[in-house]
Amino acid sequence: MHAAEFLKQSGLAAADVPPVVAVHGDQRLLARRCVDRIAAAVLGDDDEPTRLDGVTADLASALDELRTVSMFASARIVVVGAADGFVTDHRAGLERYVAAPAAGSVLILEVSKWLKTTRLAKAVAKSGLTLECSELKGAKAAAYLVGVAKAEHDTALARDAAELMVTLAGTDLGLLEQELGKLCAFAADRDPKAVTAEDVAALVMDGSVKNTFEMLAEVRRGNVGRALAELDKLLLAGEAPFKILGGMSFVLRKIATAVDLSAGDGNLSRALATAGVFPKERGETEQYLRRLGRKRAERFRGLLLEADGALRGGSALPDRTVLERLLIQLAPPSR
Known part of the structure; x- marks a missing residue:
């Protein structure tokens, strides 16, 4: 599933999140949003994920974190960042973990590349969740902006306005969201709050x-x-x-x-x-x-x-x- 499709889903609950999630691709903003969405569903506002550096982390430590649920929380999320080397070094152990994951815990692997043909990838696809964080272009990038404007700024971004933003600013989601924030702030006093293509032409156009x-x-x-x-x-x-x-x-x-x-x-x-x-x-x-x-x-x-x-x-x-x-x-x- 592409991350943009995942992020469009509403009402994500802890029960909807599988025990292992692979987040892959070069769009780090999408990856961060996916992790944040999963954390909000599983942990709520009372706790944060445990983050491990995939370059230095070992499998035993990661599994210990996953299997240790505190008396104050019923769930645990462990995010292994930059995990390409971690996955390569511990593939067999990860395959065993996917087959018998810790109850109430979620392991998130953030990797640049994820080969769908490996046994690990097939196992995660079967019982977990794979989120692709690749570049959004054209209509898909515009649709993503429309969703972010509504969900995070409570603002209606016209479809042609979103298309013009992509035309003007390109497909860098970080830059697009930065421009979107300016536009939504500009429209904050409107009733209803809405951003038009003319607003984009006036405020974004170089x-x-x-x-x-x-x-x-x-x-x-x-x-x-x-x-x-x-x-x-x-x-x-x-x-x-x-x-x-x-x-x-x-x-x-x-x-x-x-x-x-x-x-x-x-x-x-x-x-x-x-x-x-x-x-x-x-x-x-x-x-x-x-x-x-x-x-x-x-x-x-x-x-x-x-x-x-x-x-x-x-x-x-x-x-x-x-x-x-x-x-x-x-x-x-x-x-």
Whole structure:
């Protein structure tokens, strides 16, 4: 199970936690959250896990800790951190422990790598719990942020706001949660407490992404030369082509959704609002779409997919040329 799925579960009780848990992967923030969630369910607020350093700990000491439950507590959690070497050195003993664990205790192994084909991993998968703490990307990272905002800040983070955060800040969960904390504090006096994509654009957006948005604004106005100049600035500043395309995709996907919504009644203004296009951009975007025409606007998603594939190696064209071509393809006809 991925850690993000585990953390989304509500109402975790001590009875739901098995005696052995393996937490593996390079996302330490996810691992810490998993351990904290398990500790809260098993120990409550009255006690804390016993932590051992996997580099120096020996199996006998760890098992003694697990089998020693104090008169003041009915359960015990032992966390062996940096346990890759510990697992390698004591694999046979750990296999025996998994087969006959101490009652009322939980052993948590924090490792970087966890080979599913080993007897130990298979035993833990059968009678324990394996939590994968790997990188979250795209929609999964956005969904994680929405959950954290609700659970820890009692704040509704709009899905498109979460997607924009990932586009702007990347997939580093530590950085994302830091930015989320700022946004939720900003929205603390609202009733109800909520964070929108506009809030993210105002508070999280760095200079490079602002330039990406301005580049698209120039496209909407028909100023392709200025848009290409903005692209040149971004690339010369060392901005990654994928990040530039990510910012473009965030804006253009909303416009594409509005085009779809307006197909029924032709009310483009209402469709732009429903799709979540920023209010200050709706008027200009509506004029742009009317100049561009529905047939070309319906190609937005295909153009983005084509550019994405080209940047991933599907084209011999340089990255700069791929992005320049996309801007030209998005440009409306001359007045």
